[in-house]
Amino acid sequence: MAKKILRKPAGFYDVFERKPGDQLTTHYCPGCGHGNVHKLLAEAVVDLGIQDRTILVSPVGCSVFAFYYFKTGNIQVAHGRAPAVATGIKRALPHAVVVSYQGDGDLAAIGGNHILQSANRGEQITVLFINNAIYGMTGGQMAPTTVLGMRTTTTPYGRKVNNEGPPIRVVELLSSLDGPAYLERTALWDNKAIRRTRTAIRNALQCQIDGLGFSMVEILSPCPSGWKLNPDEAHEWMRENMAPVFPPGLKKDVRAEREPFFPEKRELTAEEIRAAVDLQIEEPTPYPSELVKPEYADPAIKLAGFGGQGVLSAGAILANAGMEQGFQTSWIPSYGPEMRGGTAHCFVHISRHAIGSPTVSNPDVLVAFNRPSLEKFEPELKPGGLLLYDSTIIDVTPKRTDIEVLAVPATGLADELGFSRMANTVMVGAYVAKTGILSREAIEQTLPLAIKRQNLVETNRKGLARGIEFVEGLES
Amino acid sequence: MAREFIKGNEAIVKAALLAGCRAFYGYPITPASEIAHAAAKYFPRLGRTFLQAESEIASIQMVYGASACGQRVMTASSSPGISLKQEGLSYLAGSELPCLVVDIMRGGPGLGNIAPEQSDYNQIVKGGGHGNYKNIVLSPNSAQEMCDLTMLAFELADKWRNPTVLLADGYIGQMMEPVDFPEAVLEVPEKPWALQGEAADADRLINSIYLVPEILEDHNRQLQRKYAKIEEEEVRYEEYLVEDAELVLVGYGIVSRILRSVVERARGEGRKVGLLRPITLFPFPKVRLRELAEGGTAQVFLVSEMSNGQMVDDVRLAVAERIPVEFYGRMGGCVPSVEEILEVVGETVRKHGATV
Numbered sequence: 010m011a012k013k014i015l016r017k018p019a020g021f022y023d024v025f026e027r028k029p030g031d032q033l034t035t036h037y038c039p040g041c042g043h044g045n046v047h048k049l050l051a052e053a054v055v056d057l058g059i060q061d062r063t064i065l066v067s068p069v070g071c072s073v074f075a076f077y078y079f080k081t082g083n084i085q086v087a088h089g090r091a092p093a094v095a096t097g098i099k100r101a102l103p104h105a106v107v108v109s110y111q112g113d114g115d116l117a118a119i120g121g122n123h124i125l126q127s128a129n130r131g132e133q134i135t136v137l138f139i140n141n142a143i144y145g146m147t148g149g150q151m152a153p154t155t156v157l158g159m160r161t162t163t164t165p166y167g168r169k170v171n172n173e174g175p176p177i178r179v180v181e182l183l184s185s186l187d188g189p190a191y192l193e194r195t196a197l198w199d200n201k202a203i204r205r206t207r208t209a210i211r212n213a214l215q216c217q218i219d220g221l222g223f224s225m226v227e228i229l230s231p232c233p234s235g236w237k238l239n240p241d242e243a244h245e246w247m248r249e250n251m252a253p254v255f256p257p258g259l260k261k262d263v264r265a266e267r268e269p270f271f272p273e274k275r276e277l278t279a280e281e282i283r284a285a286v287d288l289q290i291e292e293p294t295p296y297p298s299e300l301v302k303p304e305y306a307d308p309a310i311k312l313a314g315f316g317g318q319g320v321l322s323a324g325a326i327l328a329n330a331g332m333e334q335g336f337q338t339s340w341i342p343s344y345g346p347e348m349r350g351g352t353a354h355c356f357v358h359i360s361r362h363a364i365g366s367p368t369v370s371n372p373d374v375l376v377a378f379n380r381p382s383l384e385k386f387e388p389e390l391k392p393g394g395l396l397l398y399d400s401t402i403i404d405v406t407p408k409r410t411d412i413e414v415l416a417v418p419a420t421g422l423a424d425e426l427g428f429s430r431m432a433n434t435v436m437v438g439a440y441v442a443k444t445g446i447l448s449r450e451a452i453e454q455t456l457p458l459a460i461k462r463q464n465l466v467e468t469n470r471k472g473l474a475r476g477i478e479f480v481e482g483l484e485s
Numbered sequence: 486m487a488r489e490f491i492k493g494n495e496a497i498v499k500a501a502l503l504a505g506c507r508a509f510y511g512y513p514i515t516p517a518s519e520i521a522h523a524a525a526k527y528f529p530r531l532g533r534t535f536l537q538a539e540s541e542i543a544s545i546q547m548v549y550g551a552s553a554c555g556q557r558v559m560t561a562s563s564s565p566g567i568s569l570k571q572e573g574l575s576y577l578a579g580s581e582l583p584c585l586v587v588d589i590m591r592g593g594p595g596l597g598n599i600a601p602e603q604s605d606y607n608q609i610v611k612g613g614g615h616g617n618y619k620n621i622v623l624s625p626n627s628a629q630e631m632c633d634l635t636m637l638a639f640e641l642a643d644k645w646r647n648p649t650v651l652l653a654d655g656y657i658g659q660m661m662e663p664v665d666f667p668e669a670v671l672e673v674p675e676k677p678w679a680l681q682g683e684a685a686d687a688d689r690l691i692n693s694i695y696l697v698p699e700i701l702e703d704h705n706r707q708l709q710r711k712y713a714k715i716e717e718e719e720v721r722y723e724e725y726l727v728e729d730a731e732l733v734l735v736g737y738g739i740v741s742r743i744l745r746s747v748v749e750r751a752r753g754e755g756r757k758v759g760l761l762r763p764i765t766l767f768p769f770p771k772v773r774l775r776e777l778a779e780g781g782t783a784q785v786f787l788v789s790e791m792s793n794g795q796m797v798d799d800v801r802l803a804v805a806e807r808i809p810v811e812f813y814g815r816m817g818g819c820v821p822s823v824e825e826i827l828e829v830v831g832e833t834v835r836k837h838g839a840t841v
């Protein structure tokens with residue numbers, strides 16, 4: 010195939026060093042529209058003074074090697090993904106002018122969702138969309154823009170409305186979205202049309218330079234090789250067959266209504282970063298281990314009840330307070346297959362040693378908030394283990410005799426305080442008082458962290474105190 | 486040091502920000518969504534980018550774009566979403582772009598379920614996308630390591646210009662534990678290859694296409710040399726009581742926590758059981774495994790995974806039939822209990838006549 014030598018605009022490299030073989034001509038076929046559009050883009054980039062900050066995204070298609078030519082930033086990307094990649098680039102380098110250059114297979118078929126979504130986000134990029142009604146690179150297959158009746162290597166009998174559906178009009182489709190600022194369709198069939206294309210490309214780039222939002226030009230472009238026509242016939246064919254389906258024109262231009270948007274750049278100090286991610290520097294206050302009754306040390310605790318009884322947060326309060334006192338701790342909610350039937354449970358470890366498995370088959374402590382949990386988990390408790398249960402709402406008594414049992418009327422005590430939902434913190438208080446495992450201060454400190462609604466922290470503190478008093482009352 | 490009692494999934498996000506991560510591109514999926522939630526909360530607070538993309542396919546390509554510009558950047562997902570990210574991972578590897586991909590594995594195949602599995606090992610450690618490439622793969626087993634390995638992942642990714650995957654499971658993600666966050670924030674190295682939106686870009690190209698076979702072969706050879714160096718320099722693992730162990734357990738992620746308890750219980754019964762836990766899955770600690778198989782006291786390996794047995798293939802390759810390698814796996818989101826594995830330990834010992 011004879012190669013067309015481009016008169017090189019300044020936007021091109023002098024010598025196409027990235028190109029294997031002949032480094033003075035492009036790889037496009039004679040009469041190919043890609044050549045025209047490349048030239049218009051290269052000139053525009055220079056004339057608008059943005060060559061240094063332009064980044065061109067080369068797609069998959071005949072223009073996969075656009076990076077051979079443009080003396081700008083260059084990146085080559087996967088088939089159809091150019092608008093997504095361009096999004097990542099533009100968000101990283103807001104000052105750059107990012108151009109996504111795509112064919113119709115790339116943009117409207119495999120990349121259909123990406124163009125739709127980036128247009129809708131109003132992504133500050135410029136898309137040049139080469140509509141040549143065919144897949145050029147892979148051998149003349151049907152594109153989403155192939156017109157009805159057109160023969161391609163995958164529509165040998167012509168595109169049929171009942172099999173492939175009618176062609177997609179992309180700019181019209183995108184013009185129904187609020188995101189885009191500038192959408193135009195142009196053509197390359199004569200000099201006048203090419204001049205309009207030149208203007209449209211510049212408008213689209215200027216739109217991005219001005220921070221006004223998503224801009225795109227769809228360019229009806231000849232593919233003489235794919236269409237099996239000579240270049241002149243190709244221009245004629247475009248006018249006759251493409252113009253009626255894809256009428257050129259400005260489809261959307263709301264640039265005048267847009268406020269320019271330029272994201273501000275912020276550099277933060279280490280301290281500001283830590284503050285922003287809510288990290289405070291503080292040392293734990295080691296807990297005097299002699300206060301822990303030896304028989305209750307290093308417990309694996311299972312807390313169980315109905316969802317909504319605060320079972321998970323009771324566990325989190327214990328584990329968090331354990332950490333504050335220098336213990337190794339872990340908390341894990343019932344998860345996966347265990348998460349059935351509206352019951353919730355969690356495992357908590359509070360240990361002086363590294364914690365292996367965060368779950369255990371036979372816990373040292375069971376805190377049961379409802380009857381099903383008591384009945385289900387009592388048998389699992391380790392011999393000699395400790396069982397706490399809410400004796401207000403559980404109307405049966407534990408069966409085992411080889412364990413220690415503490416009945417806590419948690420819901421009743423919480424009711425007396427006027428907050429029946431505080432039963433979980435009452436239970437936490439009872440457990441801590443019984444075992445001496447944590448200081449009351451540590452628990453109180455962690456309440457604001459574990460309780461989402463800050464107005465409930467005070468009432469939870471009361472619940473905790475009530476649970477502690479209850480056990481102290483039993484013991485005195 | 487700043488200590489916080491925190492979910493593994495959330496620790497990742499804070500660690501990423503301390504590591505200088507500038508952008509997060511995600512798509513919701515259980516059980517990884519908390520990462521996106523935390524990122525959506527914290528990234529904008531620092532003036533950094535959080536964007537919910539249209540799909541996992543898009544989010545990994547946004548990562549590609551951001552990484553090409555030199556940013557530290559990440560995405561997070563779970564197994565079905567990771568399948569979709571494989572295209573992007575192959576391109577990232579081909580263009581030698583660093584990034585962090587977090588995979589909070591769940592049950593498969595297909596939609597599977599949202600319970601924890603480890604069945605993405607093959608698709609992450611063995612490639613998954615097309616081409617002769619490797620991800621660097623880190624496997625945390627605690628909330629602390631969700632933090633530490635996230636930070637390390639960014640360093641390794643930049644050091645080697647390679648995508649790095651944090652391969653965790655739903656359990657590690659959901660678990661809350663104390664995490665000590667470092668005080669210092671990480672410095673991002675200079676990246677003279679990255680696009681900057683400046684004149685120097687004209688000499689830079691981010692690319693994975695090499696039309697000439699010999700040139701593509703050279704590129705591939707260079708990648709393989711890089712992977713070989715990574716295997717020399719970056720292997721990380723943890724051992725627990727292997728010095729005199731006759732039976733060595735091997736497991737990663739949440740399973741390694743369970744195996745640690747198994748070792749403690751078995752030792753309590755006087756059995757000489759130890760644990761080797763790979764922290765890097767690529768590079769895999771194969772040299773150490775071979776040493777244990779060759780010179781030490783080990784008579785049998787028992788590998789446990791929450792999968793049909795994927796990492797066990799790498800253990801078998803390393804051990805090369807010097808001593809037997811047995812496997813015990815659970816699937817579908819079932820997590821093996823300590824007792825269950827203790828029983829398998831007993832059976833393994835009986836079968837192989839180890840003195841333990």
Ligand SMILES: Cc1ncc(C[n+]2csc(CCOP(=O)(O)OP(=O)(O)O)c2C)c(N)n1
Nearest residue numbers: 069070071088112113114115143144145146
């Ligand atoms: C994932 C993937 N699928 C398919 C291909 C093969 N492929 C290369 S170019 C192309 C079509 C390009 O057509 P178009 O976007 O219209 O560009 P043109 O070549 O016409 O300029 C296809 C299907 C690929 N490279 N990657």
Ligand code: SF4
Nearest residue numbers: 038041071145232233
């Ligand atoms: S096949 Fe068509 S689109 Fe591709 S270079 Fe040739 S004329 Fe241009």
